[in-house]
Each structure stands twice: as C-alpha cells, then as structure tokens.
Amino acid sequence: MEIVYALAIGVLTGSGVWLLLRPRTFQVIIGFSLLSYAVNLFIFGMGRLAVHLPPIIATLDPDPTRFDDPVPQALVLTAIVISFATTALFLVVLLASRGLTGTDHVDGEEEPEP
Amino acid sequence: MSWLQHLPVLPVVIPLVAGAVMLLFAESRRTTRTFIALSATLANLAVAALLVYVANRGLPEIWPEGIAVYLLGGWEAPFGIVLVADRLSAVMLMLTAVLALASLVYALARWKRMGPHFQSLFQFLIMGVNGAFLTGDLFNLFVFVEVLLAASYGLLLHGLGAARVKAGLHYIVINLAASLVFLIGVALIYGASGTLNMADLAVRVPGLDDGDRILFEAGAAILGVAFLVKAGAWPLNFWLPAAYGAAAAPVAAAFSILTKVGIYALLRLGSLLSVSGAPAPFNDGWLFGIGMVTLALGTAGMLSVQQPQRLAAYCVIVSAGTLLAALGLGGEGMKGAAMFYLVSSVLATGAFFMLSEMIERTQRFGDNAIDVSLESFGLDDPLDPDRPDEVVGIVLPAAMAFLGLSFVSCALLVTGLPPLSGFVGKFMILSATLGTAPLEAVPASTWALWAAMLGSGLVGIIALCRMGMRLFWSSDEIVTPRLHLTEAAPVAVLLLLSMGLTAGAGPAANYLALTEISLSSPRIYIDAVLGNGLLSSPSNGAGEPE
16 A cells, blocks of 8 residues: 555655746646645645544544554644645636736747747 | 732733824824823833843732733633733733834834824734733733734735835735634644643643544644744745835834744744653744745845845845744753844844945935835925925934944844844854754754854855845945934944843853743743642642543
8 A cells, every 4th residue: 555655655746846947837736736735735644544443532542553643634634624724725826817918928028930 | 909900911912002092183293193102102111121120130019930821801721812021021011112113213214104003003013912921821922923914914005106115915815824824723723622821732632542642743833834824934935025115114124033932933833842742843843944945045145136125125034034943953041042133133124124224225226116105205305305395304404324323233133243133142142052062062043043143144144244235335426325313223223232232141141041940941931820829739730631
C-alpha cells in the first residue's frame, strides 16, 4: 500500500508542478488543485497508513496500534477547506485578469509569434 | 482580574468580530463602518499596550513570568490550541496595532471608497497578523498565515486596475505555492516528532533518534523555505516589488508588517529549537548568506526604480535582508538589536508607502492607475477640483514643505543615517557583531555584514536623493497636491514615533534586550506553555523519553 500511496503522491506532485509552470492561467489553477491533493495525501501519510481503524479511542485500552492517528485527519480537513477557499479566490482573480487584459496568459500579455 | 485572563485572545477576537459586524451594514453606511473600524483598531491598540505591559512586568496572580498563555477551550497545551504572548509577541502586536491604526486613518480620506469591503478585509488582515504572532503551534501558524494572506489578496486587488490584477495574480500564485510548501513542512515535522505545539516540539526534538531527526530537519528546512518566501528573501522575493508597488498606499503600508511575520516565525522557532541546535534554516550560515544576497539585490533594486512606491518596496527587501543577515550571524545582543531595527524599519517603510502615494500626486501624470479603478467602479474622481461637494482636501499651505520634510525623514530612516532611529538600529546591529572579541579575531563574515549594511545605506541615500531631486526640484511640472488632514497625520505620527524611538532608545533597547534574554532561555516559555512546569520540569528537559 505504501508504494501505491507514494506513487500517487509523486504523480500528483509532478503533474501539479509541471502545470504550475505553464503559461496559461487555467493550467496553473489545475496544477494547484493537483498539488493540494498531493499535499493532503502527504499529510495523511504522515499519520501512519492504516486500514479499518477508528480515529477515536473507544476503549479504555489506549493501545496505539488499535486506533488511527486523529491529528492528521483534523489537519487535512482544515487544509482542504483553506485550499478550496483560496482556489476559489484565485479563480475570481483569474477571471478578473482575463477580463481586464483580454488574454489568459499569466503575464497578461501574449508573447509575440516567433 | 478575571477579564485580564482573556487578554491574549482579544487581539484575534476584536478584529474578527469587528470585521464580521461591518459586513452586516450596507456599503453605503460609511460612518457606521468607519466608527466600528476605528474603535476596533483603537481597542486593538489598547490590548496590545496592555500585553506589552503584562509581558514586561508579569501578572503575579496568573502569569508571574510575564508569558501570557491562553488555552483555547481549556484544553491542556500539547493537545489543545494555545495562544502565547511573551515579550516578542507583545512588541510585534504593538507594532501591528500602531501601523494598522495609521493605515486605517490614511485610508479614511478616500481609499476605503475604491472598492467593496475594504474595512472588513482590513480587520481580517489584522486578525491574521495578530494570530500569527500569538499562536503557539505550527498548524495554527499556517491557519493564521492563510487568514492574513486571504485578506491581503483582497486588499491588494483593492481598487482594481490591470497592473494591480497582474501583480496580484503573481502574488497569489507564489503565496499559494508557499502555503503548500508550508503544509508539507508541518506534516513532515508532525510525522517525525509527533507534535505540532512549538514548546512541546522543543522538548521532544533532543530525544529524537537519528532517522527521525533527519526527517525533522528536512521538515524544518522545508518550513524554513516557506518562511523565507513570506519574509521576502532572495531568491524568493521577485513578487514583492511588483505586489507592494502596485497596492493601494494604505494597503502597502499595512503590508510592510507582513514580511516580518516570516522573520518572526524564523526567530521564534529558531530560539525554541536552539537548545538542541536549531536546524539549518533557523540559525545558521545559510540565513546569513541568504540575507546578504537579499540585502545586496534589494540595494541594487533601489537604484533601478523610478516610482517612489516601488522604491519603498525595495526598502522592505533591504530591511528583510538586513534582518536575515543579522540574525544569521548571531552574537550576543544581536536579537535585541535586530528587533530594534525591525520596529524602526516597519514604522519607516509604513510611512514611506503612504508618503510616496502623496508625492506621486505632485506629478500630473501620477494618477493613471487610480483613474482606471475609478472608471471601473463608476465613482467620481475625488481629486477633481470641479467636483461640487468638495470634501476631500483642504489645501494645506505647507503641503509641499510637509512632503519634503517627511521624505527627508523617511530617507534618513530607511538608509539608517543619523539622527533618527534607523541609525540607532543599524548601529546596534553593527556593534552587536563586534561583541567583546579583539579586533583581529573578528571573522570575515562580520566585516562583510559591515560592508553590506554601510554600502546599502550609501546606495540608498543616492537613490533617494536622485528621486527627491526629481520629485521636488523639477519646478515646472509640480502640482501642489491637496492633502487631507487624515492623510498627513498618520505619516506624521509614524515619523514622530520613529523620532520618539530615537529619543527613548534606552528604554526600548532595554525592553528588547530582555526580549532577547527570554528568547535565549526558551525553558521559561516551554514551562509556561506546557502547564507551568507540571508536565515537564527543567531537570528532565534534555533527552526526555517519549
């Protein structure tokens, strides 16, 4: 499971960074979405990968192998909300930029044709 | 005494409530909103002043050490969210409150009318900055930094205009990327050490085994990169001149505290981790090198620009570079000296941003950017002399004299020439580098810092002289601008405060020296946060088993 998980994060990060470096604003925002998925998965991974374990200690026996780490889940929840909100905000700025400059190039102007 | 116990949470709650309440009033009810904003900012200032007092003197009943700890929801420290106000936080809060009040008053003249919800966004910005200075754990540092960034995106775009949107787009992209880097660093640190509370982290790090220690240091390095982006360090600062140069003047003035959030985070984490040897980005030659390059390129940037506001943005970079280099070099008395320089430079750049916008009004062509935004919002030009209800601007007869004097003061402050507080700050840093060592034993890096700081002062004064001559002495094209009292007063107050800082340099330096002492003995901070020494006594601090 760790290998699949690591590969997923790697692929998402690689695609995200590549898209982030593209000149079109739409590609940049998709790159950000992919990157934030990768980061959220990474935070989950940092809390130990486990299957079918509750994140809350239900019994009196605080054996750490019998429950999942709840902190990364709380962190991911917050991070998702924040990245969703900032992505939405970024989208509005993209539209404003598109409207004001008439192009979707990140610099607001097209490079001249070679 | 019960209400005093809640003092540390007020700097977050007051702007939050004020910003939210203002949303309930229609945009047209300007007087009400202005009243709320002003009273919230004044209350914020009062709370910050009280916190400085508490941090300095201590409260015998609740916080005898002067470190105000607030457990949100009453959860014990390593498990719950904790706000901590010590001397360092308190002085940063005070600085934020002063700067916020000045920018807000400046904005009252006309900037707040340029777009919707300026006042609310401004309060949320203050809330984020205050929270970042107060928070005691890494993840909430991330959350508060996001709050202040989200507000700053809105404020940067305030007034619109193509240049602003373009700069804002780049600013948002860089900061979103930095936030993701920040999260990766936080997650790695949590994975390696099992805690996010900074005090708990300082206790646990010495006990990490080798594998976890490497992971932790990698996480800290990644986190350091995120902080350096916020601090405006080279090579991560190319967004800064464009963004700060394009922002509306009061917004840019308020932004001059934002880069200091990164510096604060580096200082705070570095001091807490210094017991076990802070990782590279927080306390090492790396920071010195980055700071030196930032300082050099910021200085070169000052020479390269023509607009006053861009020049002010490069002053921010120069001050960030000076601080990073000074903190990287270290030495006894250095943190206190760097804090003095920080306070002085924030006041100076804040005043400079507001002043530069007023100066640009002396040029006939200076209002292009504003015209665009006015059209897009369908507003009347408040500067138009034909406007029937003339509310903005009594003509100060001494407007030009005021502008010139303020410009000279700003120039002296940002370049660190005597007699103002910029000089005192620079002098304190330089004298702290020498320490008590004999002159032959002073390392080359110290001389490099001397050369860079004095050189940047010289180049800065050249750049500012050139700009001053072009702006004030090219007699033909100059228009005497209309200055509203609420625009001139904040600049004057900030400059007077810097002068007061010069006059009161002794008490201020004493306070900051005490700040440094409490920073270099993090044990007190750690014990205060982790339940007054109940959870960890000083004797078993190092190498405590997990």
